[in-house]
Amino acid sequence: MSTESGVAHGAGHRPAPFRPDLYAGAAFIVLGLAFAIAGSRYDVGSALRMGSGYVPLALGALLAVLGLLVVAMAFRGGDPAIRDVQREPVPWRRGGLLVGAVMFFGFFVSGLGLAPTLFVTTFIAALAGHGTSPLKAALTSAGITALCLVVFVALLRLRLPLLGEWLGG
Amino acid sequence: MDGILLGLETALQPSNILICLLGVTLGTAVGVLPGIGPTATVALLLPITFEFDAVASLIMLAGIYYGAQYGGSTTAILLNLPGESSSVVTALDGHQMARQGRAGPALATAALGSFFAGTVGTIVLAAFAPPLAQLALKFGPADYFAVVVLGLIASIALASGSTVKALAMIVLGLLLGTIGQDQFTGVPRFTFGVRELYEGLDFVSLAVGLFGLAEIIRNLESRHSASIVTRKVEGLWLKKDDFRRITKPVLRGTALGSVLGVLPGGGHVLASFTSYSVEKNLSKDPKKFGTGVIEGVAAPESANNAAAQTSFIPLLSLGLPAHPVMALLVGAFIIQGITPGPNVINDEPELVWGLIASMWVGNLLLVMLNLPLIGIWVKMLAVPYEVMFPAIIAFASIGCYSLNLNAWDVFAIAGAGVVGYFLIRWGCEAAPLLLGFVLGPLLEENLRRAMIISRGDPTVFATRPISASLLALAAVIIVIAVLPSVRRKREVVFQGEDD
Structure with missing residues (x-):
């Protein structure tokens, strides 16, 4: 998949976002929000009596925030661990x-x-x-x-x- | 030491030896396949073990684990394809030895060093696990919550790759662990009305998908073209001079590994890297490291194995898996109806000590059988991948399905495989997700219990000394892992030692 081609240099001063990080971050945000929203439909309860939805809601929100951080990483040059790795096309x-x-x-x-x-x-x-x-x-x-x-x-x-x-x- | 005797008595029953032997053989056979590391091997073979009763199945699993590790060292040495991060170091000098026609001594050193280290590790384990379990019995829910948090956080500090992504994978794992009936209220969560999901996602399917299927898809990205060094696997035995050279590295590696293995989250990786550096620094001729010196195989392999053994200490005393294979073992325990934790040593002594002893017996069988059979394993490497991976798919599907005769378990393999493939491609490691998934229910249960006991007062985690210090430690680890200067140093360690 050629669209995933690393740190492509776009127009202007800002390099294009690093796509793998963008995808990973987006996946975390979507999954986090899905768990948080679905979790909030269950009984959330209070800190004293946590309902079934409390932990999923909190963790889902946390996952979405972490997803945002990963997206931010995409705009700052990408994850150094995989940035320079040659990726084969998806089979x-x-x-x-x-x-x-x-x-x-x-x-x-x-x-x-x-x-x-x-x-x-x-x-x-x-x-x-x-x-x-x-x-x-x-x-x-x-x-x-x-x-x-x-x-x-x-x-x-x-x-x-x-x-x-x-x-x- | 009574425990060890009980364990040996269990492990040395003829039927159990046979099962252990079967495990070792299967583990080696799958473990030598290129691209299938020890974790994937154990995950793929896990379903087969459930055909036996609790003790026998865990003994078989122990055999598979040792076989897989040895298989991993074999591919590292012969193919320069380390199956997991801890055998990366073995490949440095091991593969060079193989290219010089000394594959035999390299493999023998790996096996003998591992066996010695495993023996010492077993003794350390037997000495420290019971007292730690006694201590853990005094833990309240808040302390337990803190232990789990620390274990999860520590697992990312030692992983390679991005800290934020690893954290996200842990949280995703925790969330996947909430699928199914809520243990407090019985409310089914995220099941979409599918009855088969009430019990939660199947752990085995998740592991097989994430580690097995995802790995196979990844291997199909490109044609396999590994240069196999099969010509000269002769002259297996070590010369007198070799023995002299490996004695001290094995001893030092074992000592380092025994200590570092207790660290949650990947002490075995740290152990093999550290012991290699130590040997290099102590050597009179450090430049020779990386060109095929036997010390460079002996030290990391011993350290790795000692660490593998002592990483059972947190598992058996606290119920905390220190690395992905341990997480698989926790899954196996739970499927057998046993909740790992401080009570297990007292409640199920035969099982726990049987497991520990068969780790050692498995190691012994490995030395006795696999060294003479090395020629066969090398031939296994010649079986084309095009034949191997459909067989692995078949084994994984049958294995997971036969557990509960539940088609959803098979669908879960496919789902986890696809998700795992893309996440790994995007630089997110699967191991933290699996740890999160296994520990998720424990984390939620203890959080909720702690809050009920403290009447909704969240300061309970800061006022109890045990939980406060464990959480503080976890915070320190996060800060260290995120700090740029430390990150750079860590990358240097992971990028090999050839400076």
Whole structure:
């Protein structure tokens, strides 16, 4: 992602803000406010009898303030720890495949059962590899599925059905 | 010392030795994978341990931990890829030794030094944890609150990177810890009506996502091209001269590590860096450090391991995890229905001492088995990453799902993985978040109890001597961490020693 390219020199005297800090700070502010606002809907109570919302409200506000500090850091040259590090582009497709693989497992493991779900999950994940063809991914996932079934079902005796209710297991 | 005997009796039961061995083997196998450090290894293998009862699962975890550490040293030495900050120093001289064809002695030194240091650390732990736990029993809620605050603050002081970001990550972790039913009123918080979230976010999923999945996504940013030094891992044993050279560094490293390991928040990192500097300064020929001297491997590896062992002192006496792996152990304790804290040593002596003893047994097994097997671990490095990471995804998914058969635990891995990937990319470390998440409920509980006892008077934290001094210490640490001059010095330490 080229927009994330470090301390780009903008027009005028002020350098452009350091984007990673800007994003991190914004994330902290949004999350902090979300927890604070949602927390204030619960019973906040008083310092003597703190309700369910007291601690989330206080911590959420604190997180938002810290987020502001991180944003301020973005305008002052950025975090020295990562400022000069060369960042590779975000692997959207590969990362998406990995996350998709995990989500697939969560959605389908109870319905399809362990064996088919595992095969598809590892197949999707394997596709994320550099230069992995669908055939190679299928071979890889078949091997891993077999290994997992031996380890988890045969050796560790996990009580997970191999075939789910949708497949008559 | 009765405790140690009880522990050895537990740890030396044949079934437990077998489980420990399984843990060591698995830990090493996953730990040698490039890009998967000890914390990620323990997180990924954590779910498997829950198949066993409490004692056995913690023993297995201890084995995994030692195996993972050794695996981390192996990648540091053979690939120049330290899995975590404490083995950065090992890589300095270790990798140079490997390039000179002395990978064998370097690995043997790491294992033997670790074993000696672990043994001493175990004795220190056995001597100091029980009295400290006795002291901790006198703590009131205000004092406990202060202890937790100090632990959290100390964890950022020793981390590399930005202090503000680390603080923000802690607070975010604390907030994530509030998800689920309020322990005082039973009100479900931030659950959006999802019943599965009433118990809170699953700790294991969070750890697996933050450390495992996020790390894999990061590794996929670029093609893996590590230069593996596999040619000459022969001549494993140390020569007589090597033994003579490593004796004193091992002793000094062990002493430093035992003391610094007690510090919450990353004493093991500090220990390995400090011991390396000490050896360099004491050496007649300091310029040789960094070119593959055996002392440069012996000292930090011993310090690291001694510290790893004594960092159990705050965990077992106060319930405070000193670094991310300890936080994972706290999570494991809690899942087994045990709340870590001063009571555990008295209530569950078999468990605690069994755990301590099996740390030592795990270390011993490592020396006995892994040194001869080093050839196999080196071959593990040759398994392509394209095959390895789908397998890791599969293991992590099955492991987390099988705990509660709850699909939300699996979704949590995906969520934590995405969040973790971007936060790490933006310079925010995941470890403080995990510490915050684990300690959050403890912090809130003690804050609320302290305020009820003091009838809403917040000065209670300043008037009780224990809490006042601990909070003052925490404040000092924050000030020091933020001060620019100290920051600069700290960066020098973290940027290596090759001046």
